[in-house]
Amino acid sequence: MFCLFFLLVTLIGFWAARWRRPAAGIASLEEWGLAGRSFGTWVTWFLIGGDLYTAYTVIAVPALLYGGGAMGFFAVPYVVITYPLMMVVLPPLWTICHRHGYITLADFVSGRYGSRWLTVAIAVTGIMALMPYIALQLVGMQVVIEALGVHGEWPLAAAFIILAAYTYSSGLRAPAVIAIVKDVMLYAMVLAAVILLPIKLGGYAHIFEVASLALAAHTPASSIFLKPGQYMAYSTLAIGSAVALMLYPHTATAMLSAKSANVVRRNMAMLPAYSLLLGMIALLGYIALAAGVTTNNTSEAVPLLFLKMFPEWFAGFCLSAVAIGALVPAAIMSISASNLFTRNLYGAFARKPLSPAGESHMAKLVSLVVKFGALVFVLRLPVAYAVDMQLLGGIWIAQLFPAVVIGAFSRWFHPWALLAGWAAGIVTGTGMVVSLGLKSSVYPLHLFGETTPCTRQFPRCY
Amino acid sequence: MYAAVPALLLNLLLSAILTAVLRKTKLGLHRGTAAVSAYTE
Numbered sequence: 001m002f003c004l005f006f007l008l009v010t011l012i013g014f015w016a017a018r019w020r021r022p023a024a025g026i027a028s029l030e031e032w033g034l035a036g037r038s039f040g041t042w043v044t045w046f047l048i049g050g051d052l053y054t055a056y057t058v059i060a061v062p063a064l065l066y067g068g069g070a071m072g073f074f075a076v077p078y079v080v081i082t083y084p085l086m087m088v089v090l091p092p093l094w095t096i097c098h099r100h101g102y103i104t105l106a107d108f109v110s111g112r113y114g115s116r117w118l119t120v121a122i123a124v125t126g127i128m129a130l131m132p133y134i135a136l137q138l139v140g141m142q143v144v145i146e147a148l149g150v151h152g153e154w155p156l157a158a159a160f161i162i163l164a165a166y167t168y169s170s171g172l173r174a175p176a177v178i179a180i181v182k183d184v185m186l187y188a189m190v191l192a193a194v195i196l197l198p199i200k201l202g203g204y205a206h207i208f209e210v211a212s213l214a215l216a217a218h219t220p221a222s223s224i225f226l227k228p229g230q231y232m233a234y235s236t237l238a239i240g241s242a243v244a245l246m247l248y249p250h251t252a253t254a255m256l257s258a259k260s261a262n263v264v265r266r267n268m269a270m271l272p273a274y275s276l277l278l279g280m281i282a283l284l285g286y287i288a289l290a291a292g293v294t295t296n297n298t299s300e301a302v303p304l305l306f307l308k309m310f311p312e313w314f315a316g317f318c319l320s321a322v323a324i325g326a327l328v329p330a331a332i333m334s335i336s337a338s339n340l341f342t343r344n345l346y347g348a349f350a351r352k353p354l355s356p357a358g359e360s361h362m363a364k365l366v367s368l369v370v371k372f373g374a375l376v377f378v379l380r381l382p383v384a385y386a387v388d389m390q391l392l393g394g395i396w397i398a399q400l401f402p403a404v405v406i407g408a409f410s411r412w413f414h415p416w417a418l419l420a421g422w423a424a425g426i427v428t429g430t431g432m433v434v435s436l437g438l439k440s441s442v443y444p445l446h447l448f449g450e451t452t453p454c455t456r457q458f459p460r461c462y
Numbered sequence: 463m464y465a466a467v468p469a470l471l472l473n474l475l476l477s478a479i480l481t482a483v484l485r486k487t488k489l490g491l492h493r494g495t496a497a498v499s500a501y502t503e
Contacts, residue, residue: 233463239464243470398467399466399470401473416484417478417480421474424472425469425470428468429468432465442463443468
């Protein structure tokens with residue numbers, strides 16, 4: 001079942017190069033990197049949904065609830081907050097980017113403030129934040145492949161080669177088509193899991209009861225309810241993550257591929273359907289506790305739950321949905337990173353501007369390098385490094401807020417002031433996490449003689 | 463507190479103070495290529 005679906009999406013990925021192909025071909029960054037800004041409401045909905053709800057989301061959010069209880073639910077208010085924010089910010093951004101032919105948010109900042117160094121800072125931040133995010137998609141895929149009993153490095157390397165090949169040939173069109181398949185599979189998986197599993201396990205009341213007892217027995221003990229000391233961490237995680245999500249380069253790439261600002265607006269109204277899905281995905285953590293799934297690696301909770309509770313063919317279907325869920329965001333993220341490099345790093349310093357065909361050729365090559373880097377990251381370094389870097393990536397990307405979000409509405413800020421603010425935010429945020437030994441992004445802040453409480457270290461891991 | 467939030471608040475505060483200083487000292491007259499606001503474009 002797993003191989004069948006993987007083969008299906010591979011074929012779709014290569015076929016996508018012909019989908020909505022203009023007569024002039026797709027040899028430009030506008031076509032390869034943004035699919036000609038041609039996507040309507042439904043394709044954009046699947047694309048953004050497929051982009052933001054990654055394989056690691058399906059693995060990590062239930063893992064957080066499985067390991068740490070209610071704190072893991074911060075992911076739900078986080079996505080509830082983010083879409084109204086995006087509804088306000090992204091349509092004007094789309095309009096400006098469309099009018100001036102901007103491909104990346106760093107293009108926007110360059111045009112807005114006319115500062116090369118601020119542009120480079122925005123582009124470097126985006127690339128640095130994306131690299132570990134791509135690596136985490138491969139980690140999610142690796143967890144699924146290992147749960148199927150296949151060990152060794154070759155399955156992940158094979159998946160990487162397939163991903164690299166169709167992204168190279170089809171650009172953003174490939175993840176857009178695959179996202180439709182992925183999201184339909186994901187909805188089927190989650191609906192089956194949240195309806196059938198509680199019936200098998202004696203209902204939700206019983207699931208919460210068993211999960212509560214299991215969490216109380218953890219060391220340190222956790223609960224299905226937040227403790228007062230966790231309120232500040234919970235709320236700032238939700239707000240900070242909502243801001244960060246809006247500013248990730250892959251969010252911008254999916255948004256800019258829409259054909260109008262109204263498509264973006266409609267999508268921000270429709271995307272909360274995925275927030276409902278995320279709430280259901282999160283519950284899988286408690287369902288795994290109630291089903292008696294035991295593992296020291298919380299990331300394995302969901303794959304083991306499927307293998308334990310579903311017939312083999314449906315477990316294979318669910319695990320392939322998760323693995324395909326890694327391919328879509330990994331492809332979009334690598335395209336975003338290569339757009340940033342080509343336009344805003346190479347482009348900012350090149351003496352001779354590249355032709356549209358030259359830009360797309362360079363972006364294709366860079367996308368291969370980015371994916372290869374992520375693969376090496378996963379295969380040669382401990383997984384904890386990717387998680388640590390991703391932890392920092394969320395903090396770094398939030399520092400683009402003044403230049404990008406406020407910049408969409410006002411040109412009051414001075415570019416050198418924005419650059420100084422960006423540097424201060426990056427250094428402070430990184431310093432806080434490093435001072436905690438890279439184990440948590442939740443920092444006990446000492447303000448006015450009081451300490452903003454933090455009862456336990458909480459790793460943000462997706 | 464999630465470290466991104468105090469870092470962003472510091473970022474905003476410093477950007478605003480420095481912008482105010484630079485504009486006051488006439489160094490703030492920067493030129494962007496997109497010279498009008500989002501809503502007039």
